[in-house]
Amino acid sequence: MSIQSATVQPDESREAARPVSAPWKAARHRLLLDRFARWAVTLGGVTIIGAILAILFVIVVQIYPLFKRPTATPLPGIRIALGAPPLALGVDEYREIAFMVSPDGLRFAPLKGDAVPPHMAPLADLGAATIMTASQLGRGPFALGLSDGRVLPVEVKFAVSHQDGKRTITPEATSTGPVTTDPEGRPIRHVAYVETKTGPITVAAIGPHDLVLVTVSETKPLIGPPAKEEFRQTLSMPTAGEISALALDARGEDLFVGTSSGQLVQFDLRDPSAPKLGRSVEATGPPHAGITAMSFLSGDRTLIVGDASGGVSAWRLIQMDGGNQPLVRIYTFTGHAGPVVAIEPSYRDKSFVTVDGSGTTRLHYGTSGKTLLTVQAEHPGIRTAVFAPKADGFILLDADGLLSQWSLDNRHPETTLATLFGKVWYEGYKGPAYVWQSTGATDEFESKLSLIPLIYGTLKGTFYALLIAVPIALLAALYASQFMHPKLKGVVKPTVEIMAALPSVVLGFLAGLWLAPRVERIVPGLFLIELVIPPMILAAVFAWRATPIGLRKRVLPGTEVALLVPILLLGTWLSFQLGGIVERYLLAGDYRSWLLGMLGLGYDQRNSLVVGIAMGFAVIPIIFTIAEDSLSNVPQHLVAGSLALGATRWQTALRVVLPTASPGIFSAIMIGFGRAVGETMIVLMATGNTPVMNWNVFSGFRALSANIAVELPEAPDGGTLFRVLFLAALLLFIMTFAVNTVAELVRLRLRRKFRYL
Numbered sequence: 001m002s003i004q005s006a007t008v009q010p011d012e013s014r015e016a017a018r019p020v021s022a023p024w025k026a027a028r029h030r031l032l033l034d035r036f037a038r039w040a041v042t043l044g045g046v047t048i049i050g051a052i053l054a055i056l057f058v059i060v061v062q063i064y065p066l067f068k069r070p071t072a073t074p075l076p077g078i079r080i081a082l083g084a085p086p087l088a089l090g091v092d093e094y095r096e097i098a099f100m101v102s103p104d105g106l107r108f109a110p111l112k113g114d115a116v117p118p119h120m121a122p123l124a125d126l127g128a129a130t131i132m133t134a135s136q137l138g139r140g141p142f143a144l145g146l147s148d149g150r151v152l153p154v155e156v157k158f159a160v161s162h163q164d165g166k167r168t169i170t171p172e173a174t175s176t177g178p179v180t181t182d183p184e185g186r187p188i189r190h191v192a193y194v195e196t197k198t199g200p201i202t203v204a205a206i207g208p209h210d211l212v213l214v215t216v217s218e219t220k221p222l223i224g225p226p227a228k229e230e231f232r233q234t235l236s237m238p239t240a241g242e243i244s245a246l247a248l249d250a251r252g253e254d255l256f257v258g259t260s261s262g263q264l265v266q267f268d269l270r271d272p273s274a275p276k277l278g279r280s281v282e283a284t285g286p287p288h289a290g291i292t293a294m295s296f297l298s299g300d301r302t303l304i305v306g307d308a309s310g311g312v313s314a315w316r317l318i319q320m321d322g323g324n325q326p327l328v329r330i331y332t333f334t335g336h337a338g339p340v341v342a343i344e345p346s347y348r349d350k351s352f353v354t355v356d357g358s359g360t361t362r363l364h365y366g367t368s369g370k371t372l373l374t375v376q377a378e379h380p381g382i383r384t385a386v387f388a389p390k391a392d393g394f395i396l397l398d399a400d401g402l403l404s405q406w407s408l409d410n411r412h413p414e415t416t417l418a419t420l421f422g423k424v425w426y427e428g429y430k431g432p433a434y435v436w437q438s439t440g441a442t443d444e445f446e447s448k449l450s451l452i453p454l455i456y457g458t459l460k461g462t463f464y465a466l467l468i469a470v471p472i473a474l475l476a477a478l479y480a481s482q483f484m485h486p487k488l489k490g491v492v493k494p495t496v497e498i499m500a501a502l503p504s505v506v507l508g509f510l511a512g513l514w515l516a517p518r519v520e521r522i523v524p525g526l527f528l529i530e531l532v533i534p535p536m537i538l539a540a541v542f543a544w545r546a547t548p549i550g551l552r553k554r555v556l557p558g559t560e561v562a563l564l565v566p567i568l569l570l571g572t573w574l575s576f577q578l579g580g581i582v583e584r585y586l587l588a589g590d591y592r593s594w595l596l597g598m599l600g601l602g603y604d605q606r607n608s609l610v611v612g613i614a615m616g617f618a619v620i621p622i623i624f625t626i627a628e629d630s631l632s633n634v635p636q637h638l639v640a641g642s643l644a645l646g647a648t649r650w651q652t653a654l655r656v657v658l659p660t661a662s663p664g665i666f667s668a669i670m671i672g673f674g675r676a677v678g679e680t681m682i683v684l685m686a687t688g689n690t691p692v693m694n695w696n697v698f699s700g701f702r703a704l705s706a707n708i709a710v711e712l713p714e715a716p717d718g719g720t721l722f723r724v725l726f727l728a729a730l731l732l733f734i735m736t737f738a739v740n741t742v743a744e745l746v747r748l749r750l751r752r753k754f755r756y757l
Contacts, residue, residue: 056733062726067417070363070373070410075393077378080109082401086383088134088142089397092158093389096169098403099156101134101144106154108171111395111405121173125152135193136295138347138386139250141176143202145188150178151202151214153193181212192248192255199228201252201269208242211235211257215272231272238277239263245291249300254317256303258283258291264305264315266327279327285311285335295343297350297366299446301427302330304352304366306340312354314366318430330425331369336360344387344394350446351413353394355385359404361396365413367424367446372413377404412720420451420724436691436702438711438721449724451731453691457701458735461683462676464612464697465619469676470669472616473623477665480624481631482653485558493628500621508685511614516605516686519613523698524591525579526609532578533571540567595698603698606688612697615682623672630664631657663750670743674736680705704728 080100088101091111099108099121106121129146136142141155152175159170181188181204190205199216206212213233220226237243241261248255248269255267255275264283268276283291284307293306303315312333317325336356345352350366359377364370381398388394388408396404418424423432426448434456435448476496480489519526544552544560555563587594592603634657642652658665680703688700689710708725715722 056730059726059730059733062723063730066412066415066720066723066727068412070408070413072363072373072375072394072406072408074375075405075407077405078109078111078403080107080397080401080403082107085399086397086401087131088137089384089386089395090137090156091386091388091395092169092171094160094167094169095388095390095393095395095405097158097171098386098395099171099173100397101131101137103130103132105131106156106173109403111403121156121171123152123154123173123175125175125178132187133189133191135191136247138344138389139194141193141195141200143179143191143193145191145204146178147187149180149182149185149188149206151181151188151191151193151204152178153195153200153202179214181214182206190243190246192246194248194250194252196250196252198252201248201272203246203248203255205243205246209237209239211237211243213255213269213272213275215252215269217272233272233275235267235275235277237265239265239280241288241290245294247294247296247303249296251300254278256294258294258305260290262286262288262290262307264291264303264327266317279317279325281315281327281329283307283313283315283329285309285313285332292339293341293343293354295345295352297345297352298347299350299427302350302366304343304345304354306336306343306354308339310336310338310340310356312336312340312343312362312364314369316427319428320430331366333364333369334362334371334374336362341382342385344385346387346391347389348391349413351387351391351410353385353387355382355396357382359396359398361385361394361406363408363410367414367426368416368419370416370418372410375406379404412723414447415449415720415724420449420727422450424448424450434693436707447721449721451704451724451728453693454702454704454707454728455731456693457687457691458677458703458705458732460608460695460701461611461615461679461687461703462673464608465615465676465679466669466673468612468616469619469623469672473620473668473672474627474665476620477624477627477631478653478658479561481628482657483558483649484561485556487556488559488562493625496621496624498621499617500625502618504618504679504681505685507614507618508681508683511610511682511686512606515614516607516610519610520603520605522576522579523603523609524583524587525576528575528579528582529572532575533568536567536571536574537564540564601696601698604688604690604700606686607700608687608697610686611683611701614686615676615679618679618682619672619675622675623668626668626671627661627665630661630668633664634660663747666750667743667747670739673739677735677739678705678732679703680709684709704732 082102084103086100086102089098091098096110096112097108098111099106105123105126108119108121129148129150131144132147133145134142141153144152144154146152154173154175156171156173159172161168179202181202186206188204188206192203194201199218202214204212213235215231217229218226237257239259239261241259241263243257244260245258253270255269257265262282262284263280265280266278268278283305286309289307289309291305291307295304296302297304301316305313305315312335314330316328316330318328319325336354337360338356338358340354341357342355343352351363352366353361353363355361358380359382361375361377362371363373365372377396379398379402381400382396383399385394385396393405393407423434425432426435427446434450434452436450436453437448480492583589583591595601595603638656638660639652642656683703684706689702689706690700691702692699708728711721712725715725
């Protein structure tokens with residue numbers, strides 16, 4: 001017995017242990033799976049957050065150079081032997097050879113060790129005369145004012161050749177022959193010279209108050225040599241001060257004269273045979289401080305004026321209504337401690353440098369009105385300066401022939417917080433404005449990169465989309481969750497959810513090419529729908545209530561809405577018919593002309609109304625689905641309690657269900673808002689992409705997302721436009737992040753208030 005019991009006992013213990021160990025193994029297996037799932041979900045969330053942060057890092061890296069301050073690095077100076085103080089300075093585009101104008105002629109000097117040796121440029125027409133003054137260098141041909149009353153046009157060219165991987169630059173100076181401006185041979189005090197399409201224009205100051213204008217007009221007949229016609233005019237200054245500076249625009253249309261008494265005088269040269277005296281203004285800060293330097297910025301629309309007190313200001317002729325062109329001071333820049341001796345513009349953008357005699361050099365930007373950089377030369381006595389053609393450096397030259405060089409890093413001078421988000425007074429505009437216009441037809445065009453019109457357009461499109469989507473989606477969700485029959489709901493809700501799967505490019509295509517032309521024909525009828533359909537629905541409801549109960553019982557409760565479909569179709573048709581009648585008899589037969597004449601509103605075929613309809617169609621499924629789920633998840637005991645206390649179904653839906661589900665409804669609206677803000681294809685294809693700022697429902701707009709899609713493929717890598725588009729992407733992210741954050745905070749607050757979900 002003891003043996004049998006000993007042999008049986010282990011078997012019984014193993015049999016008894018099996019049901020105990022199996023649950024433990026299953027529990028341990030589930031625990032491992034749970035840990036794995038937790039770690040997998042955590043890893044996925046961390047990966048998503050890391051990916052978002054990586055994207056933000058890339059965006060910030062691209063944006064940072066926009067706001068990086070310019071830097072100037074000094075380079076070794078060069079001493080050049082000059083017989084007299086220099087009058088003007090120029091340089092080639094590689095900053096390897098400089099050329100200087102001095103009283104004894106034109107001299108070339110190397111700036112690098114492998115450049116050509118210095119030498120004098122032969123000017124055969126100079127003769128025994130000496131050079132008294134020179135016009136603005138750096139814009140093609142320039143002119144030298146001589147001591148015998150002549151003006152000598154000169155052009156400096158640099159021939160570039162490559163041999164054995166080495167670049168060789170050969171300078172050459174050519175002259176087209178002197179122009180006699182003063183037969184009496186009086187020395188030229190100041191000179192301005194440009195070559196226009198019709199011929200050269202020369203302006204020379206031959207006395208304290210006297211100017212000579214020489215205009216040569218060339219016409220090329222079909223047969224024979226070209227005919228030249230020369231106009232010579234003597235202009236007298238109507239001011240007490242002496243002539244101290246001249247500036248002539250490249251078109252030869254406007255001549256500006258600065259005086260020693262601080263007055264800026266404009267002459268209209270559009271008719272060379274009859275110049276007209278134009279505006280005269282006090283252009284200096286302290287009264288009667290003499291004008292010492294003047295120069296046009298690239299494009300020849302903005303004139304920079306420097307005076308004896310160190311002041312620097314920007315002036316423009318503003319085209320006003322009625323043809324009036326007042327001369328207006330646009331900006332006042334950071335000034336100098338002493339008189340401004342040189343103003344040198346960049347011919348790649350609106351940057352320019354100003355220099356005083358002590359060697360203080362300031363870098364400004366003409367569009368923003370900002371002073372970007374200040375450097376100090378080691379030696380005083382600066383007489384002239386030049387801005388490198390590639391805008392990558394500038395050179396100063398003092399009276400003793402010492403060249404001081406700086407290498408400049410100023411890649412995005414046009415972008416500041418003020419120019420990106422504030423009003424800017426651009427050339428050709430009557431006043432400061434928000435403008436986005438990134439491309440133009442000429443090299444002198446100035447990019448206008450204000451992001452405000454894009455932000456405005458984004459919010460405008462979102463507003464009209466939500467104006468259509470939110471009422472329809474929320475009311476439909478409320479009816480579907482509280483009144484619709486379950487069978488009908490089982491058909492309607494999946495159908496609406498399938499609408500969300502439609503590609504936005506398809507909706508944009510339909511909106512731009514199919515919907516927009518049809519909406520244009522029925523606009524009055526669209527606005528009459530709100531006046532026609534509601535009364536028809538109310539009439540249908542009263543008719544339904546008057547229907548015998550026996551007939552009403554044949555319709556399943558919650559499916560009555562299907563009976564309204566014919567009413568909606570009939571009401572829509574009737575609205576369009578009435579719209580044609582209203583347009584014919586009340587809107588003078590053409591509502592577009594009436595809108596323009598009576599309200600001043602233009603009509604664009606692709607406009608905000610079309611976008612609101614199309615984008616509202618895209619947003620409705622999202623808002624409807626989330627709102628319907630929130631409304632359906634309201635505890636039934638709240639609904640039953642309300643009904644038991646005598647409330648009607650509508651009272652229960654509006655006063656119990658709707659407030660309880662408000663956190664979810666608010667989240668639905670915010671998610672729809674984010675969907676509308678980030679929409680690209682519908683906005684791109686249905687708006688016309690016009691960056692205008694108005695709330696006119698009949699005009700288009702340009703959104704941030706659509707602008708990125710349109711312009712990023714054409715933007716030069718690393719250029720200003722390229723980086724500004726990345727900034728636009730960051731703004732989109734900030735907008736959606738801020739909206740989602742506020743939505744979550746409001747949702748949590750509503751949930752604490754209504755603690756049933």
